Amino acid sequence: MSRKKKIGNFFTYIVLILISIVWLFPFVGLVLQSFRSYVTEFGGMVGYLVPKKFSLDSYIYLFSGECKFIRWYLNTLIIAFFVTAGQTVVVVCVSYALSRMRFAGRNFLMRTWLILGMFPGFLTMICLYFLLKLLGLTQAGAVPGLILIGIASSGMGYYVCKGYFDTIPKSLDEAARIDGATRAQILISMIVPLSKPIIIYTALVAFMAPWCDYVFASYVAFGHSNSYNVAVSLQNWVWTNDYQGFFTRFCAGGILVAIPVTILFMCLQKYYVEGVTGGAVKG
Amino acid sequence: MDKFKKNVEAFREFGRGFMRMLRELGESIVKGSPMTKVSMVIFGFAHILRKQFLRGFTFLVGELALLWMIFGFGWKYISKFSSLGNSSGGYNPDGTISYGDNSFFILLYGILVILAFIALLILWSMSLRDSYRCEKRLAVGKKLPTNKEDWHSLFDKNFAQTLLTLPVIGIFVFTVLPILFMICIAFTNYDKNHTPPSALFTWVGLENFKKILDFGGTGLGPTFFRVLGWTLCWAFFATFLNYFLGMGVAILINRQGIKFKKLWRTILVMTIAVPQIVSLLYIGKLFAADGLINLFLMNHGIIDRAIPFWTNANYARVLIILINLWVGIPYMMLIATGLLMNIPADLYESARIDGANSFQMFRKITLPYMLFVTGPFLLTSFTGNLNNFNVIYLLSKGQPKSMSLSDGAGATDLLVTWLYTVTVTNNDYKIAAVIGIMVFIVTAVISLVVYGMLPSVKDEEGFQ
Known part of the structure; x- marks a missing residue:
């Protein structure tokens, strides 16, 4: 050298x-x-x-029952779990339909979703709140409400997953179809196993998001502390006027939130990198 | 230019398809059998008579549901749509409470009814055309698909419909409907003084748009354009500083002879792994007037008074951009690392033989390649940064407030964080809706203009 x-x-x-x-x-x-x-x-x-x-x-303090931290933590875990499951299924379904099948209205759908994505998410906050309220999913029912919101519109986030499906050769599909497999069988027994990395990436991103959801969670659960998630409580502890007393509690709570998420992320880092890089190049 | 032509072509294609559909529809009405004509009123009638129960009952049930929605449920709302209600609730002279009209639900359900009506039209045309198509098949002696075949096609030929139905309904109810609703709100006077059920709100035309572009008196023009200016400025720095510095870090780690590559990367990736709610709130507090950094410097006599990191507008802006480097560099580093490995090593080899130094190689080989490949990514990360709520809100909440900004806006507020403040703190929903539409316009214009300029879009084969 x-x-x-x-x-x-x-x-x-x-x-x-x-x-x-x-x-x-x-x-x-x-x-x-x-x-x-x-x-x-x-x-x-x-x-x-x-x-x-x-x-x-x-x-x-966090575990003593003086605050409902365990409850909030469980709320977040429940939300994260169901949102992950729902979002992954929805994204895979939408990606497969858009990547593999040609049907009337396909371009229309993709263009509309692209345009819808340009509206800021918080614009519709108040309307979503009232929609949830009609269903009885605010305040005491905020946890299922947040799960519903988390899953409902997730179909629009198909880009990365569809991009990955596009790289799987179509000739594989055709071979399977000649053997008599239906589209549904192809998706379940061929595409899904082949796309393990991107499915894990989708699930990981979906799992991480609810831990940071302060804005919507605090709005939907307003005034009902049993329905808070950890993000709401951490944010409250830091921004209350007497946060001086709560700062170390915030640190401890933050550590408890960060540890499982970080460990999970580090274990699945490989897939995350693959998804992010693929998504960046496809745009 | 090509992109433009493609878009025009897509529109033409759409138009042609629509005309084809109309022609077929006309033909079905004129030439259809009496059975098909009955289907114009009772959807799926002809199908059911032909024993195509699955299709027939789907059309029929769909029709009944939509009709119930329009007339059974929505009529009392849609009939007041033009005024959004005229009797506000209140106490009667005898002390009882009477509930008046609720403008919110009149508007929301009104939109729903209009959309249901459009859906009814589509269903009508689908049922009619499909019935006519079946007749034509029978006329030439072909067999109709049985119910069983119809059912199986949902998992094969028409699998896309099965897959997309639920996601599309979800997006419709929880994205399309709310967005249409909020666009309508921008043309009303819905704010904290006009909140149902105690008060009504009504249509005001372009009043709110005038207010936000108005520079005189109580107009929000000065605030809006200053917030917009900072939003664009922030998005520019946040995107490009992260991009180049992230690439720089990736190149440093990738250097030949550097050991522990994986360790360096892992340390940086920690930032992505730890939820931002934890890390950014903590960092925000590090720089507070009574935070670790200020107290440490004061205790050691380096400064006398706390540095106003969050209370001085310019300090706060610079600090936010710097802290955003902490958030963004690892992300870009990951992307760049993957891409840098794709650049053929012999390009560098031949450049070295020609006597190029590292910087020249970066400028002539690495940078053009990266810009070419990541063009679309730069665009999406720019528009993403325009709407980067988390970083701003967790660090500064848009503050410091300033006398020169009205309606709750602060010096570090982006349009989206301002939108949030206006909604949650001021309950000024009409202005929030206008801001939201403005964000959409800004994002759409930038996307359209930049997308056409991207080298990878203009010239797909260019670099190969």
Whole structure:
């Protein structure tokens, strides 16, 4: 290796280490501050990172029944689970129909959905709220309501999955059809197994979204704390006027939210990369 | 240009198909048998007589459901559609409460009834044409598909319909209907002073659009255009800074001789893995006046007063763009890593032999390739950033507020976050609807203009 290259690599390492520090700092801070006691030390924000004394007080608070954190956590898990299942099925169905079949109105459908996608999602918030209310799915029924909203319009997000289906050779379909397989059999026994990566990607993205859904969840569950999800509670803890007392609790809650999602993501990272890269090139 | 021609062609195709359908419809009405003519009133009548029960009853049940929706359920709403109701509820002289008209439901169900009417027309034409087609088949001695065959075709030839029915209904009820409703709201005076059921709202024409473009008096013109300006500025920086820096990081990690490539990538990918609600809220608070960074610097005597990260408009804007790098670089790094490996290594080899340095190689080989391949991605990420609610809202909630901005808008508000504030805090639904339509117009115009300019669209074979 030439001398010049060695120097170049040296600086590259320095830059990469600096980047790593900047990127990891918030997570390290979050973990450290979640171990600060709000009883003996201070529950708000302080000018130092490492707590003076290691304590689990914030975590104990979350599980103690003083707040409904476990309930909120379960709500989010339930929403995430059903939205993932529903959304994946819908996206696969729509993608297969649009990728493999030619029918009257296909272009019309795709163009309409493209145009609909240009409207901002929050525009229709109030209307959706009243639609849910008609069905009795607000406040106390907010959890099924959020699941319904999460699944209902997911057909419009077919791009990445359809792009992947398009790359599976059509000759495979034709061969199966000559053997007497119906379209439905082809989808279930051929396309789905062949598209495992993109299906996992779709499910992963669907699973991640409900954890961040603050806006709609707080609107639909308004005033009914049993129906909150973790995003609503975390947001409330940070933005309440006395968040000083709740800051370490927010950190602890955040860690509990982040750990399972992060582990899941890291395990399925390979599929995520494939989906994101494929989606970016297709546009 | 080609794209334009393609669009025109698509429209022509659509028009031709529509004309064909009308011709067939006319033919069915004129030449159809008496049975088919009865089907004009009782949908599916002819089908049922021909023992095509599956089709016949589908048409009939569809007709009855739509008719019930229009006349049984929706009539009392659609009849007041032009005024959105005229009697507001309130206390009667004897102290009882009387419920008046509810403009909200009149509008919502009114739209539903109009759409049901269109659906009825479509169903009518489908049933009629299909019946006539069956007659023609019988006339030339062909057999009609049996009920069993019809049923099986739903999993084979017509599988697309089976797959798409539920998703299309879902999108219709939870996206199309609400969007049509909100577009209508933009032409009414629905706000916190006109909230059903206690008060009515009504049509006001283009009043709200005038207000948002009006620069004098109580007009929202100055606020709207400043928010729009920052939205465009933010989307530009958020997209291109992330794009180039993300590519840069990917190139650094990809360098020959760099070890632990996987480790560096994993560290960056943590940002995508951890839910933004956790990471961005925490980072936002790091920079608060009483946050870790300010307190740390003050405790060590480096500064006397807290740096106003979130209360000074310019600081807040720059900080948001910087923090967005933290969010966006890993994402771009992932995409770029995959794509950089696709560039043939011999291109670089021959460039090196010709004496090119790294920067020249980047400019002449890497960059053109990346721009070519990721053109559509740049466009979607630009329009995505125009509507990037999470980053702005979790970090600053659109604040700091400023005297020069009205209607709850703040210095870092994007149009979408402003839309949210206007809806939730101000309950000024009519203005929210107008902002939403404006966002749509901006997104649509940018998409259309840029899409035509993309090299990968103009010249699909160009780079190969």
